Amino acid sequence: MTQDSPQPAQAPKPDRSMDVRWLARWSFVVILVGAFATFAFQNSETAIVEFFAWSFETPIIILLVGSAIVGIVIWELAGAVRRRRRTER
Secondary structure (H helix, E strand, O other): OOOOOOOOOOOOOOOHHHHHHHHHHHHHHHHHHHHHHHHHHHOOOEEEEEEOOEEEEEEHHHHHHHHHHHHHHHHHHHHHHHHHHHHHO
């Protein structure tokens, strides 16, 4: 009489595709931020900004960083509105 011995459960193989996508995405972000930082620091001269009745002088790096931050905020707000509209359906 032979007894069937229980087979040890095999651990599931980890999904490496997620790791590759994560690494690719963050590599792209790091390269993009590095390129932006290099560009910004090479443009440290001052510029005169005139907007309606306002006029002020500021380094170009401040304009670049400020514009990037405003762009990110607008992008995130648009994404939040889109996500909210999707969930309301």
